[in-house]
Amino acid sequence: MNITESVKEALTHIEERGLQGDVYGVRKRTITYTIQKGELFDSSEFEDLGLGIRVVKNGRIGFGYCVPGAEEKGVSRAVELSRVSQLVDIPLPTAEMVPPVKVCDQKIVDEADGKGAELIQMLIDGAHSVKDDIVLPFGILSIITGKRVIGNTSGVFLEEESTALFSGVAAVISGERTSLYAEKIKCSRQFDIDFYQLGAEAAQKVDSMREKSAVVPGLPVIVCPDALAQLIGFAVIPSFLGENVRKGKSLYHEKVGHPVASDRLVITDDPTREWGLGSGKFDDEGCSSGETALIAGGILKNFLYDLKEGVKSGTESTGNGVRADFKTPPETESRNIVVRGQGHKRDSFFEGDAIYVDGVMGAHTANPVSGDFSVVANPAWLIQRGEKKGRLDGVMISGNFPELLKEIELADDYTKTFFDLNKFKADIPTARLKNVVVSG
Amino acid sequence: MDTEKIITNLGENAHYCDIRTEHWERTAITLKDGLLEKVTHGEEEGAMVRVLYENGWGYTGTSNLENLNQAAQRALSMAKSNNKFKKEKTGLSDIEIYQEEVKIPMKEDITDVGPEEKIAFLEEINEILSKNFVTSIELRYEDSLVKKEILSSEGTHIRMEIPRVLVYLIITGKSDAIQRAREGIGGTKGYELTKEAYKRTGVVLERLEALLRAKTPPSGVMPLIMDSHLTGVFVHEAFGHAAEGDTVTSGSSCLEGKLGEKVATDTVTIKDDPTLDGYGSFPFDDEGTKARPRILVRNGVLNNYILDRESAYKLGLESNGGARAEDFRVKPLVRMSNTIMEPGAMTFEELLEGMDKGVYAQSSSGGEVSPAQGTFQFNAQVAYLIENGEITTPLRDVSFSGFTLDTLQNITGVTKDFYMGMGHCGKGQRAQVSDGGPHVLVSKVTVGGRA
Numbered sequence: 001m002n003i004t005e006s007v008k009e010a011l012t013h014i015e016e017r018g019l020q021g022d023v024y025g026v027r028k029r030t031i032t033y034t035i036q037k038g039e040l041f042d043s044s045e046f047e048d049l050g051l052g053i054r055v056v057k058n059g060r061i062g063f064g065y066c067v068p069g070a071e072e073k074g075v076s077r078a079v080e081l082s083r084v085s086q087l088v089d090i091p092l093p094t095a096e097m098v099p100p101v102k103v104c105d106q107k108i109v110d111e112a113d114g115k116g117a118e119l120i121q122m123l124i125d126g127a128h129s130v131k132d133d134i135v136l137p138f139g140i141l142s143i144i145t146g147k148r149v150i151g152n153t154s155g156v157f158l159e160e161e162s163t164a165l166f167s168g169v170a171a172v173i174s175g176e177r178t179s180l181y182a183e184k185i186k187c188s189r190q191f192d193i194d195f196y197q198l199g200a201e202a203a204q205k206v207d208s209m210r211e212k213s214a215v216v217p218g219l220p221v222i223v224c225p226d227a228l229a230q231l232i233g234f235a236v237i238p239s240f241l242g243e244n245v246r247k248g249k250s251l252y253h254e255k256v257g258h259p260v261a262s263d264r265l266v267i268t269d270d271p272t273r274e275w276g277l278g279s280g281k282f283d284d285e286g287c288s289s290g291e292t293a294l295i296a297g298g299i300l301k302n303f304l305y306d307l308k309e310g311v312k313s314g315t316e317s318t319g320n321g322v323r324a325d326f327k328t329p330p331e332t333e334s335r336n337i338v339v340r341g342q343g344h345k346r347d348s349f350f351e352g353d354a355i356y357v358d359g360v361m362g363a364h365t366a367n368p369v370s371g372d373f374s375v376v377a378n379p380a381w382l383i384q385r386g387e388k389k390g391r392l393d394g395v396m397i398s399g400n401f402p403e404l405l406k407e408i409e410l411a412d413d414y415t416k417t418f419f420d421l422n423k424f425k426a427d428i429p430t431a432r433l434k435n436v437v438v439s440g
Numbered sequence: 441m442d443t444e445k446i447i448t449n450l451g452e453n454a455h456y457c458d459i460r461t462e463h464w465e466r467t468a469i470t471l472k473d474g475l476l477e478k479v480t481h482g483e484e485e486g487a488m489v490r491v492l493y494e495n496g497w498g499y500t501g502t503s504n505l506e507n508l509n510q511a512a513q514r515a516l517s518m519a520k521s522n523n524k525f526k527k528e529k530t531g532l533s534d535i536e537i538y539q540e541e542v543k544i545p546m547k548e549d550i551t552d553v554g555p556e557e558k559i560a561f562l563e564e565i566n567e568i569l570s571k572n573f574v575t576s577i578e579l580r581y582e583d584s585l586v587k588k589e590i591l592s593s594e595g596t597h598i599r600m601e602i603p604r605v606l607v608y609l610i611i612t613g614k615s616d617a618i619q620r621a622r623e624g625i626g627g628t629k630g631y632e633l634t635k636e637a638y639k640r641t642g643v644v645l646e647r648l649e650a651l652l653r654a655k656t657p658p659s660g661v662m663p664l665i666m667d668s669h670l671t672g673v674f675v676h677e678a679f680g681h682a683a684e685g686d687t688v689t690s691g692s693s694c695l696e697g698k699l700g701e702k703v704a705t706d707t708v709t710i711k712d713d714p715t716l717d718g719y720g721s722f723p724f725d726d727e728g729t730k731a732r733p734r735i736l737v738r739n740g741v742l743n744n745y746i747l748d749r750e751s752a753y754k755l756g757l758e759s760n761g762g763a764r765a766e767d768f769r770v771k772p773l774v775r776m777s778n779t780i781m782e783p784g785a786m787t788f789e790e791l792l793e794g795m796d797k798g799v800y801a802q803s804s805s806g807g808e809v810s811p812a813q814g815t816f817q818f819n820a821q822v823a824y825l826i827e828n829g830e831i832t833t834p835l836r837d838v839s840f841s842g843f844t845l846d847t848l849q850n851i852t853g854v855t856k857d858f859y860m861g862m863g864h865c866g867k868g869q870r871a872q873v874s875d876g877g878p879h880v881l882v883s884k885v886t887v888g889g890r891a
Contacts, residue, residue, distance in 0.1 A: 037689075037690055040522060040526065042497035042771075043497075043498060043522055044500065045515075046770070065482035084555050085476055117525060135691050170692065179692075247576055248576075248614070328480065361816075369612070370837070374837060374888040396817070439660060
């Protein structure tokens with residue numbers, strides 16, 4: 001039985017019991033090739049299939065999961081758990097026109113599978129093209145194709161095919177006491193990654209770490225898109241989640257309409273953006289996707305809600321019901337964060353003196369409530385009079401990220417990035433930050 | 441077609457193969473501010489086929505056991521194809537072959553306890569944690585029972601039943617800023633683990649109380665005392681990942697080539713032991729190798745790595761049962777289990793003696809490590825300033841970082857107390873682990889504070 005038929009089968013079992021509910025089905029095929037010590041190491045393949053079933057009985061929600069073929073058992077399990085659940089009346093979305101969003105590249109479906117070994121060899125060749133003493137301890141290429149299906153007893157039945165390529169490689173220059181290490185990662189929904197270039201960029205990055213510099217205090221800190229995504233994702237985005245706002249665990253509680261950031265800053269959650277890593281035409285509860293403004297012109301505009309939190313907060317879902325997998329019920333999460341600002345040319349940030357941070361370690365230890373963070377900047381370089389000097393070892397950067405947003409300056413090099421394929425995805429540029437505490 | 445027949449057929453065409461079949465049953469409950477937020481229950485099963493053809497590996501998994509033979513043929517085809525690209529010789533170290541059935545005992549079987557009772561347990565904990573300075577309480581209960589069968593072309597046939605229970609206590613309070621404290625309790629056992637959760641409620645309340653009075657920390661290089669939990673996180677993150685065999689053989693560990701070398705002060709002994717009573721325990725690893733303790737550092741000298749069969753083969757060593765897979769969807773990787781630093785002889789008061797200024801950090805709210813560079817970053821849940829040998833002001837959002845090998849050489853005090861906490865380790869896959877140790881004094885680390 002395919003996943004579409006399985007979702008329909010489970011919905012029939014819910015309706016036969018005279019209940020309301022929804023069924024989320026997922027089929028996800030992942031083929032992964034890995035590199036170890038500069039050569040193809042192995043490959044693996046897995047096709048995941050499963051259903052998450054949510055039923056509403058006497059105003060109580062029950063959730064169970066199962067694999068295709070066990071729909072009746074899955075529905076029974078959800079009904080059984082509804083007995084002990086909290087009383088929440090979720091308004092299931094009704095059928096409506098849902099415009100398509102570009103998230104499926106047929107070229108990945110048709111061509112990528114057969115080319116995996118060839119693509120990963122391009123990655124290796126690119127990295128090896130830089131310097132002979134650079135080794136590649138590991139690397140990865142994952143080819144992901146899948147389908148989401150959501151159906152409910154109010155008439156919603158939506159399906160969406162999607163694709164993604166995920167690739168990365170680590171490059172090392174071995175040393176006596178410590179080795180130099182850099183990695184480069186890229187993810188795209190399209191078959192548009194230049195694998196040779198990606199490998200070469202990883203090797204060039206570690207190659208540029210050979211010289212060492214010392215920290216100069218008081219300099220502005222330039223943060224690359226990947227690092228900025230991590231800092232915003234862990235230190236700021238939790239304050240936009242409806243539940244945190246309702247419970248007073250958000251810095252932005254009761255600040256809608258007030259200035260909270262630089263007057264040029266715009267943060268939206270936009271899952272309708274073409275080829276966005278978190279894009280899709282509907283959320284995992286069957287709500288149509290739309291753009292939600294969080295901050296516009298520095299003014300706080302809105303928060304994010306799923307169906308259940310919308311009810312609890314006295315508002316409506318913003319289409320932010322997200323499931324980590326079919327085994328977990330939806331929770332409010334951001335889907336495809338877009339951060340825009342002044343749109344400076346990236347090169348202009350590098351004209352004076354600065355610290356350039358190309359990655360951070362430990363962003364997940366940021367305080368999600370206060371926004372305080374203290375992370376290792378790694379790798380990082382000293383920039384002097386527009387020139388990239390030596391790497392900076394053991395440097396920590398600290399501050400309060402919501403405060404830093406008040407003086408943030410943003411470039412125009414929008415990059416599709418993520419730090420957890422199941423959680424946070426963003427379209428984000430390079431930033432220049434002032435008043436960051438630098439130690440080490 | 442049955443699994444044994446598939447193994448026999450595959451084994452005739454490959455150099456090695458195994459099939460790991462798993463059936464999972466899981467329950468998850470979340471209680472927020474006394475209200476039931478989530479209760480889920482489900483079952484799933486699947487298998488992962490692993491084939492070695494000359495030097496090429498192929499892995500194929502399926503969640504439909506009726507397709508197992510097709511998955512096996514696909515894994516063989518991938519292994520043959522990958523072999524064409526491989527220059528490095530691949531092999532597996534020899535292991536003792538077992539045919540054994542093991543059930544981890546449960547005093548209270550998790551499948552005999554209904555959701556009502558599990559919810560009532562969380563409600564009792566919620567009551568205990570409801571103090572006037574606590575503004576929000578989130579409690580999570582999770583249990584799982586995996587029935588696992590491993591069959592290999594070498595004759596391994598292991599059947600295991602492994603139960604695990606996990607409880608998270610997360611509480612929030614507000615002073616000038618909102619603060620959060622948490623504590624996890626996990627074990628490879630039955631529902632009886634929930635009794636331990638009652639004992640940890642005082643710890644998490646004390647931690648939040650301190651955080652609500654806490655100041656922002658100083659920054660700079662200074663001495664640090666780590667409590668047992670943080671010592672555990674240090675040995676796991678900063679040292680343990682660098683001691684994983686696949687990290688060593690891939691050329692990305694700062695411990696590569698250092699077996700037999702002095703890497704820490706004499707007072708440091710570190711081991712990883714899946715036979716301890718912890719959250720990361722198991723009787724056999726996911727290659728069918730019998731679990732055993734691994735002494736990684738003995739009195740400061742690097743003694744061993746954590747090894748699966750392939751990394752052991754490459755290093756000319758013996759596998760010590762280090763292969764673990766999150767579930768049937770993924771291949772086994774070299775992972776830790778219960779990682780600890782052995783206690784020493786000092787008292788906590790002796791660590792404080794003569795310290796003009798330093799930081800005493802308790803528990804962890806996460807960290808990250810680069811095994812190749814040997815660098816780490818951790819965040820303590822709460823910390824205290826040490827001034828003139830006395831513990832004074834509580835501190836919040838304290839992070840510290842350093843080089844693993846330098847830090848191990850800067851350990852100048854190890855106490856005789858011991859505690860082992862639990863956690864989840866991410867390495868592309870989630871693994872249940874425990875870590876712990878005594879209180880440890882590090883003479884200097886970089887503290888990243890806002891002051």
